[in-house]
Amino acid sequence: MKQPLLLLKPTQFALGLREVARKVAHLKELDHDKRREFIHERPVPVVLSAKKRWHIVDHHHHARACWELGIDELHVEVKADLSHLPEPEFWSAMRESRWVHLHDQFGLGPHAPALLPEDIRGLADDPYRSLAWALRHAGAYEKTDAAFSEFKWADFLRKEIEIEHGDEGFAHALSAARSLARSPKCAHLPGFLK
Numbered sequence: 001m002k003q004p005l006l007l008l009k010p011t012q013f014a015l016g017l018r019e020v021a022r023k024v025a026h027l028k029e030l031d032h033d034k035r036r037e038f039i040h041e042r043p044v045p046v047v048l049s050a051k052k053r054w055h056i057v058d059h060h061h062h063a064r065a066c067w068e069l070g071i072d073e074l075h076v077e078v079k080a081d082l083s084h085l086p087e088p089e090f091w092s093a094m095r096e097s098r099w100v101h102l103h104d105q106f107g108l109g110p111h112a113p114a115l116l117p118e119d120i121r122g123l124a125d126d127p128y129r130s131l132a133w134a135l136r137h138a139g140a141y142e143k144t145d146a147a148f149s150e151f152k153w154a155d156f157l158r159k160e161i162e163i164e165h166g167d168e169g170f171a172h173a174l175s176a177a178r179s180l181a182r183s184p185k186c187a188h189l190p191g192f193l194k
Contacts, residue, residue, distance in 0.1 A: 002076070005073060005074050006072070006119045007119070008044065009049075009119065010056055010117050010123055011094065013101075013102070015060050015123045016126055016130030016154075027069055042062060042075075046076045047081075048080070050085060050090055091113045101151055105124040105125060107128070127170070129151065129154045131170070131174060132151070132153035135177045135178065141192055149191055152189055153190075153191075157180075161173050161177055181193075
């Protein structure tokens with residue numbers, strides 16, 4: 001099933017725009033048919049609310065990259081139909097299922113679900129979310145099924161490392177994060193490698 005991308009409601013406040021840029025670059029490398037196939041094979045998981053809104057519960061970076069490329073519809077995979085629940089119970093179920101992350105780009109929260117962005121365009125850039133993604137991509141920790149694992153790494157790194165502006169500042173922060181990632185200070189984080 002396809003849905004208009006801008007009618008899909010985010011369930012988080014922020015993402016890493018460096019990761020989005022990487023996904024945009026990858027999609028641009030594909031020819032038209034391969035891009036359509038790639039996007040078709042990666043449906044966005046959604047949950048239906050009482051207000052008949054589709055809420056994205058994963059792949060926010062993919063959805064944002066598609067929007068930046070001018071793609072206006074995405075295939076969705078329905079994870080749950082919670083439209084029978086009143087709004088407070090809906091958000092309670094979303095929290096219990098770990099389908100909503102209510103902390104912002106500064107690591108502050110939880111905020112009220114009513115403050116979530118209306119659509120994918122409203123997601124703020126969290127440079128530490130980009131740093132956590134780049135760190136995992138560099139092999140410093142493993143991908144896990146733990147909910148919000150990259151946000152957990154981002155929140156930890158936010159307290160430990162300063163990211164200066166520009167690509168060079170980000171590269172320095174990534175180098176420092178790689179050194180830190182295998183230290184005992186990170187043993188509590190999902191995907192930690194000894």
